[in-house]
Every structure is written in structure tokens, then in C-alpha cells.
Amino acid sequence: MTKTDNLKNMLRPKSIVIVGASGDRSKISYKPISNLRDIGFEGEVFLVNPKYEEIDGYPCYPNIDSIPDNIDVALVAVGSKYVEEVLHQLKKKNIKSVALFSSGYSETGEKGQELEDRIAEFSNENSIPICGPNSLGFANVKDKTIVSFSTLEIGDYDPVAFITQSGALGSLSYTSAKELGLGFQYFVSSGNETSVDYFDYVKFMAQQDDIRVIGGYLEGARNFEKMSSAIDLCHQNNKPLVLMKVGNSSKGAEAASSHTASLAGDSNIYRNYFEQKNVVQVSDEDELIDTMSVFNKTKKSPQRGGLAVVTQSGGAGIIIADQSEIKDVQLAEINESTKEKLHEVLPPHSTLKNPIDFTAQVSQNPQQIVDSTKITLEDPNVESVILYLQMTDERFLPIIPELSKVAEETDKTLVLCWSGIKPETKEKILAQKNICWIPNPTRAINAVANVMKFYEKQEQQLDEVSYLVDHDNLTEKKDLKELDEHQSKELLRSYQIPIPNNFSINHFEELTDQFVNYPIVMKALHSEIQHKSDYGLVEININNHAEAQEAYEKIISNWEKHFPEHQNKEVLVEEMADEGVEVFVGCVNDEVFGPCIMFGLGGIFVEVLKDTAILPAPLTYNQASKMIRSIKSFPILDGERTGIQYDLKALTEVIVKISEFCAIHSTEISELDLNPVIVHEQGKGVSVVDAVIVDKERDLEKVNQ
């Protein structure tokens, strides 16, 4: 049993001990006690405090030795310097899990880090999961449990789990969710994640039958495998995972040593990876809560279709139409028979095509709002409906329960955007728990679009990785240190990656025409020279022996000029690849994701427009294929537009094989640049004409220079 199997003890405890609780109601260390009392925790509570016999009816013990064994969770409210001693005492009492709130750990420097490392070790060795340190704690409202110093105004809850790496942003979300009538069943502030990390909690939530939606703030994952398996479990168990990934500035990428690394930026990897895994990514605090609310409060329509807008305001309809174009959500084509039915119930000058605008006239007879919403929901082309109303109007109040009934009866997604209302009206709306209310048009469409896109992608299967390259049978096991271009290419060739025929020479005399298929290219070979063309060390378009001699001499002379210290001057002679579109395939070894494959069109598209996609290796054929299609400049490769069919199948296979090569050699390779890879016309394959492999040792040397 690993420590995270014990998360149930932590998050759904039957017994809690608070170490360091105060009976002084004015002190913050009294707060965990009052929190438990206020929420009405039904399990056992033990306190450790020699000064009291009991506090608020909970029994006090003079020390940890005297508490019962096998308590589910210990809330440890002592300063960081006493923590280790407390943990060891708790272990003797067979504690099941711990929550640590205090700060004074890794966030304060080296000593704190050391302490935290020891705590992590303690947790691992004893399989005792620890929440925190430096955390707000957690709450499980359904089980009337709160383990926290913070004041959370607990109210109704929905089957929603919120997990946050930032305590403050968690509190913010807690309040904003309440404003939409959304309550979190679970709220977890993961803190420094010494022992239990973000995706451990996600995995736990994905396993809970009574949880429908999981979401929160993520600064970064700590372990790719954990993240990956938690996300896959969410997918498998149909739990949407809605994340706001923060910390996306480009700082990290600046210091990177290679081309690929400088383009990567870990935020791009997260974005591409989450996109592929159908993790719902949101870009601001409101969108996070709105999206979770739509997932929770509305139904998943039985079939996919378009969005219909039923609106009291042309302007709001326009905003929603604008934004659905940006969010790539189709507006539904309203059926003729639906239009006829709408015509019967709506005021004369209403617009019957989507956005359906029933005009301000509807205030004369608000029942029309209910009827038209119902009719629109029944249209077979419609997957989701946003109903927009504005202003507080007493005459509209009677339709609130009616709208609730519509929401109950429909099997589709319905969101109410009623703006500019009085607080009393809002309360009346939120009292109908099944109405999903969002305060303005842009927020409504953004959330609905996220939900529609999620369901659309969810119907696709997750890919299974199956290696194209039979790497177990690869006879050639090379040492990957300080490879020059020729060696790099030989290695890649053994992975069935198409490299033009080539050989290397140490003297021009070694070049005899019988082995050469002109035109050829010639390049200086040296593992330390990175940008050969910049020094005149590459000659292309060599058509015969005479040109070859001239080219060779040019290269040698430039070489002597720029690198007089080099003794050996080996030159690569390679058949020149046919024409085609130049693309770029690279790999960067990310701290979290491991080797990641980057793809883009060559030259300007990578250098200037940074139009690239990046995903962790290895890739399936399907993933590689989607990756190729995901870049903005894909139409250049696309036969339908250019009239030329390029060999996309061969390109896809090469990307898959490169990804497999990088995955297999993830411990040795730091970076890889194949630039350019030439994609030829249909049936003619691709040619990898340049290859640079940076091994980890070489990369390290550079960093230390």
C-alpha cells in the first residue's frame, strides 16, 4: 500500500486529532476546533493540549502518547521546528494521515528545504500521506469535515472537487463559486506538496462516485506519470477536469541552450498536452468557475450539435455569436418546423433564426420566454441553449420556477444569462438549484463552449501507445556522447528514420565517382560546430567531380580559418535530397514531461512565427498526425490547398519513430534538432537532411561554462 492509497483516511476521516489546538477563542489555533464544531463533524475528535480537559466538548489529552491508536488524520498545528518530533510520535500511534499547515519550509530557503525533504522521506517510508505544509488545509462538506485554520463559509455543496496549488486563489474561487450558487464538496489546498501532490488529489477525486467535476489552479505538475495517470482516470470515469494553468511567462525558456528548447516554453507543452488529453483549459478566474458550474448544473446533451441563443437583446446575441466564432463553436441551424413553432409563441418582430431574438416586447408576456426556450431545446440541431434576459423586472419573477422546470425536463445543456438583476432576484434564481446562471454573455458563451468542446472530444478514444520501431531487437547500441552529424544520422537510420545515403572522407582522394550519386552536398563533420552554414562549412548542389573538389577545398579553407585548433577534418558526403516542403522536428527534455517532440514548418515559420506544436514522447501515429495538422501553417502541407499532395504518411511515421527514439534514449539525450526534414510529394517519403543530437553531458558542460 502506498501513501496515496491512504488519501481516503485524510479526506474522508472518521476520526481527527488536533495537535497544538488552543482553547483560547481569540487565537487562530482555536479555529480548527470551531471549524469542526460549526460544520458539525460527526466522527471522533481528539485534542492534544495539557492545559485543558476538554474544549467545546472535545476531549483533550496531555500528549500524543495518550491518544487512541489508528486515528485517521492528525492536524498538526505546531511550528516547523517541532514538526518532526510530533510526526514520529504520531507514527507510534499508527496515525493514518497528516495535515501540516505551518510555513517555514522550502519556501524559506535551504534549511526549510532540508526539513521538507526529511518530512517527505518520513511520509514515503511510513506510507503516511501528508497534506501541505504551507497549505490552507482541506474541506469535505458532504462528510461535514473541515481541517483548516481558515474561515470558509460552508453552505450547500455540489458534486464538485476543487484543488488548488495557490491557497489565495482557492479562497477567491470559493467565493466566486458561491456567487454562482455553486458549492464545492471537496476543497483542497495542496501547499508545498511534500508528500501528496496535485495529481494525487485529482486521482482520488476521479475515483469518487459522488464527484462530477474536478477543477482548480495548477502552477505545475511534479511528476509526469502521476499527472498522466490521473488525467487518464478522469477521462475513463467521465469526470471533466477543468484547470487554470498559471505561471506561463517565458522566463524559463530564455536560458535554454538549443533551438528546440528556446522555442518550447513549458506552458506550450502543458497547453498542447492538455489539449490532447481533453483537459479543459481556462484562461481566467471567472472562466474556471463558470465552466465548472456549467458542467455541474447542466446536462450533457445526448447528441452533439450546435449552440442556440435565445435572447431578449440583439446586442447580447451578437456578443455570443462573435465569441462562438472565436471559440470555434457552431451556432445551430434552426429547423424550419422549430421556426414555425417559435413564430406561434413569440412577438411579431422576433428574429426566428439563431440568435433567436424575441425582443423587449416579451416583457408583455414573459411566458413566451419559457415557451420559446423549450421549443428551441427540442430542435434536433441544437445541443445547448443560452437564454439571455436582462434587467430586473417584477413581471419576470414568476418564470423562474418555470425555467427550473424546463431545466429539469430537458436532456440538453441550458444556461441562463440574466444580467443586471437585483440581488433579491439573483437569490431567487440561485434557489432553483438546477438553473445554471452566469452573469454576462461573454462569460456564458466561454463556459458553454468549453463544455461543448469537452463532450465532443470526449467521444473520441484515448490513444494507446504501440511502438512502430522494434527497439528491443535493435542490434546497434551506441554510446550517445559527442556525436557528430554523421554519427547522429547513423544512429537515427537504425531507427528506420530516412537519411540520404552518405559517407565521410578524411581526404578528397577518398571520393571516387563510382560511389557517388550526384548531386551531392558536403559538410564539415565535428561535434562541436553547431551552425555550419554560418562558417561556410556546407556546400550544396554539387553536380560532378570537379565541383566536388572545389567545394571540398572551400570547406577545408573556411574550416582552417574559423577553427584552426581542429586537427581532424572529416567531411560528410551525402546525396542531395529532392525538393519538397522543409519542416522541423525537434526534441527537448523537459523536467516534468521528459522528452517532448516539437514539430513545425522550417525556417521562417519556426524562427519568426513560432508556429509549432509540442507533445511528450512517445507519440502514437494518431497523435503525430493531429500534431501535424494543429499548426497554423498546416495548409502549406495540405494537398487540398496547394494542389500538391505531400507525403504526410511518411512524415507522420518519421515523427513517431523520432519520438520513440527520444523516449528510449530519454536519459541520455538532452536535445535533438532535425532541421530541415524535407517532405517530398506523395509516395516519395521524407529526407532528414540535418541532425544534431545534444547529449546530456554536453548540455551540462555548456551550462557550466
Add this chain to the structure above:
Amino acid sequence: MTKTDNLKNMLRPKSIVIVGASGDRSKISYKPISNLRDIGFEGEVFLVNPKYEEIDGYPCYPNIDSIPDNIDVALVAVGSKYVEEVLHQLKKKNIKSVALFSSGYSETGEKGQELEDRIAEFSNENSIPICGPNSLGFANVKDKTIVSFSTLEIGDYDPVAFITQSGALGSLSYTSAKELGLGFQYFVSSGNETSVDYFDYVKFMAQQDDIRVIGGYLEGARNFEKMSSAIDLCHQNNKPLVLMKVGNSSKGAEAASSHTASLAGDSNIYRNYFEQKNVVQVSDEDELIDTMSVFNKTKKSPQRGGLAVVTQSGGAGIIIADQSEIKDVQLAEINESTKEKLHEVLPPHSTLKNPIDFTAQVSQNPQQIVDSTKITLEDPNVESVILYLQMTDERFLPIIPELSKVAEETDKTLVLCWSGIKPETKEKILAQKNICWIPNPTRAINAVANVMKFYEKQEQQLDEVSYLVDHDNLTEKKDLKELDEHQSKELLRSYQIPIPNNFSINHFEELTDQFVNYPIVMKALHSEIQHKSDYGLVEININNHAEAQEAYEKIISNWEKHFPEHQNKEVLVEEMADEGVEVFVGCVNDEVFGPCIMFGLGGIFVEVLKDTAILPAPLTYNQASKMIRSIKSFPILDGERTGIQYDLKALTEVIVKISEFCAIHSTEISELDLNPVIVHEQGKGVSVVDAVIVDKERDLEKVNQ
């Protein structure tokens, strides 16, 4: 005096007559009376209603004939079919302005449009400005005036004018503004804008000394000159204009006949034009109000600099840092001496570099929040400060008046983002009128970034148009109908636009080498053939007479094949331009903006990536230069990156001259495509190697086909 000179009478009236007011308090037509009474209008109010002597103390008259002359504004609350009669009677009483609320006009179809046209005529002929019809009306809170059927809960006001083309979105904003403690001094719902349009109101507001910020929803302008002069007046009078432009879907562009038109999309023109004119463009409802609030409630820092974040939460600091990168706002480099001062006042583990994180410890001593904010504001590198706090904590309440004092004393922009607070705390914050409060980090940074960018650009001068081409002295005045490529190029040449030397031949024998500077290109000349290369009617790289003959015969043979109906087969012979970067310059004649110049890199960049910029003609040199630099692929033209200096000066001049040509011929030209224009290396100019001019008549024919 034009009708819009009378807007003061409408929006700041001393006397009001309500035609069609009801004394029945249950009826909506009583509302304008109670609105005036509730707000405490101090001018004279007259009612026309034969059934009463007086209502709520306001005198009633049996008919319009009997009311006094020279009343400032008439609120006309009668059905559309009676409106014309009422207007004519009001004119006899020398009414100064009118507000029309009813619907039943152009929005209902042809008959309504005709009625609206007659009302427009009435307004123009008599210089009587009319607000509406189909409008919510307007309010001027400072002058205690409200002319509306709607319920607006009038409260405090700020020197802010809100103008909306959508009534509903206006109401929404009114409520959201209140939630930020922002009150509109003016609120105008412009309705169908039969007589007074959006930018007439903007212009009026720009002239009011007591207005600091103008903003609202715009679906579209009706008149470019009005828009342009209103925006210039805002700039001149230092009034930020904050607009949410809605209605940006690509529908409009679909049916367009040419390349340029199909790429334009009027939303791009608005975006580029507003960008250039320093109109602050926002992308959602919250950003609109947040930005107006920051403009209104905070100060313009005396000098430009960076943004500093002072935060209680690392997470919020990260969100703000992420978003400032997206919004292209620099985080300020905190001075060493500032850091020392911060170190003295803040808790031990605080982060002293920007974002300045004083950690949750600050709750032990909230005075530290005030002190550190003050110190940060004093840093010379800091232009603006966002202070982030979280959660309601009673201990924080005493700092609210202290923060108000900091806001009062600083001469810089300070925004407070205090999230997750209780309604009571919020009220206490908003009671300090000089604190600009925004509820979450993303909203705070978006608004502050808009304001900082505005001030930065505002310090630049507006460009004056001065023609490069001396068009008055152009001797050649051509008829612009059905021009073939040769004729188009001749015309452009007369505007000093560089066209390679060329001539046309009817028979190959006319080509004698003495006139030809090889290499040359040859093209079929016919005004009806649009994509010559598609039919094999273009031959390039012709190096001598023999090749020329071959090329000529190929063209003629393809011509006969594809267009057997053509009698004359004139062929253009043109010197082949040197190498360079291919760009695209086009013109599309927009309904509102008139001729607009589009620029982009040729081929893929325009076709696939749609990386273009577009601005109304004529352009100044400075505008054209900025336009070239505004596209994403500009680095390709930029010597610093490519190592090759291209002739950007020549390109800029050509774009200016093309813009002047298009401006001068705006009534005749529908579209123009110069594709490609080749930009040579520094000093070698540009060559316009293909030119298509579509005259309005030809365009019309196509539409009718």
C-alpha cells in the same frame, strides 16, 4: 447650426415636455414622469394629456398647441404611426430636440424604414436632433435629468459618459459599474440612430469639461467622417474612449468578390483603425467597465514606467505576471533602495522583487500592507501598482481608510484587487470613492494594462495627412473602367508607383530586341481574365529572343484554348523585376471606412496565415511605416533578423502613394490588388509586378450575375 449643435438642449435640458404620458401609476407610460420626479429634475416639466390637470405636480396640457414655445426636449411616447404628426406639431412650438422611444421602425422592415427615413429628413431639415427611435433614452445624473421609460437606479455619479448602441448591454453595464462603485454621469442609449448617431454623442461628451472618460458598446459606425472627428476630439481633449466593438463575425466578408475584400472583414478595419487612433478596445463586458473605472478612479502617473504588483498571494502575482506578458506591459524593475525600504517594513520571508509578495504573514500586522504599497508607489521605475489582497479579515478593515489616503497622496495609478470579500467589506471599500477596486487578478491587470498602453500612446502625436503625390498636377485623368493590367499599371505609374518598364504587342513581330532588356516576362492582357497563371497565360524568366518567341506562342495557344471568344490578343512585355521579398498591397472600398489599404507578405502569409493589416486611406508615411511593422511576419523584412536590409523606405512610400491613389479615386475604385509587390534590397526600391484594379461598375456587374 446643424442638428447636432443642439445636443446640449437634449442632454442638458432646462425644460422637458412629455407627450403621451399617463397618470396611471400602473402603466409603463407613467414611468418617465416618476423617473423625473425621483431624480429631482430641477427644470420645468410639461405634460400633454387631456385627461389630467396635473400629474405628480407637473402641469398637464390638453394638446401640443397649448404648451409653451422653445422647450428643450420632447419625450414622445406615442405609437410609431402618430409620431410624424406629433413631430410636426412640436416643430410649430419650436421644440429644440426630441427623444423617441417606441419601436416599429427600420427594425421591423421596409415600411418602418420609410417612416424612419422621413423622420431623419424632418430632423435634418429642421435641425432638430432626435434620440432614437427604438432606444431606452438617456440620463444625465449630474443635472438630475432622466428621459427614459426604464428603471435605472440612480445613485452617485462619476465624470463618466456611457453610450450604447445596445440598450440591453447598456443596462448590464450600468449594473456592473455600480458593483465597482462607478456611476455614469451620462447614460445614452442611441437606438436606431435615425438622426443623431453614436459618434455625435461621443463628440458631445468629448466637449464636456466635466467628463473624464467616455465608453460603451459599438456595433458599427454610420459615418466615417463623424467617427474620425469625434475620435480626434477625444484625443485632443485627453478623454480616453473605451469601446467594446461587437458584431465581428466573418459573415460579411464571405460574399466579397476579390482577394482583398475577402480578407478584410470590417472587424479587422475597426481593430486596426482604433489601434492607430488610440481608442481603447476591450474584449468583454467586464473589461469595459473595469477599464473605465481605472481611468476614472486613478491618476495618470506623471511618467511612463512599469507595473508593480504588491500581493498577499504568490498565485495572484503569477496570474498578473502571466497576463502582463500577454498584454505586453512591462513589470517594473524594483530599485535597490526601494527593496531596502520594503525589507524594513515587511515580514521576513517576503519576496522583494516584483511581484512583491508580502506573504500571508502580513495578516499579523496589516499596516505593513499600507507601508509597502506606499514605498512601491514611490519607486521611480513604477508607473502603476496593483495591490492584491484576499479574504475578508476583520483585522484588515482599519487599513481601508489608510489605503484611501495612499490613493489620495500618490500621483500614480493604484488599483486594489481584494478578492473573496464579504459584501459589507466591499461596501466599506467602495465608500472610499478614490479607491479603484477590481474583484480578481486577471480583471485588474487587463484594465491596468489598457490604461497604461493608452497613456503611452497618447504621448505620441496624431499624424497629419500630407499628400506625397502632387495629385492636383496630375495631367493624366483616366477613365477607370475595365482597365487591363497594362492600363492599370500606366495609371499607377502616373502616381509615381514603380512599375517595371513594359509595353504591349499585338503580334510577336512587334518585339524587336533593341527595345528589350532581358530577362522579361510576358502576360496576356485582358480586363476580364483574373487569374492568368491558372490558364498558362504568364511566362517568366525569358532570356532572349528565341525564348520570347516560344513564350509568346505558348501564351497565344493557351489563350485560344481557354478563351476562344476573345478577338484581340494583346500581350504585355515587361522587364523582369529583380529578386526580393514578395508582399501584397490591396485596397477594398468599405461601406463605412471608404477605401482601405491592406498590407501583408505575399503568398502563404496572406492566403494561409491571413497575416495582414488594414487601415483607411490615405495613409501618412508614419502610419504606413507602423502598418508594415504591425504584421506578425514583419521580421522577414527586417534586416536585423535576416541580415539583409530591404528597402522599407521605398515600400512605405509606395504604400502611401497607393493609399493616396485609392483615396482620390474612392468613388470609382471598388478594389485593387497589387500582388506581388517585390521589395528589393536597400536602395533598390520596390517593383509592382502585378496590378488589378476593379472599378465599381465591374464589381456591380459581378454582384448582379
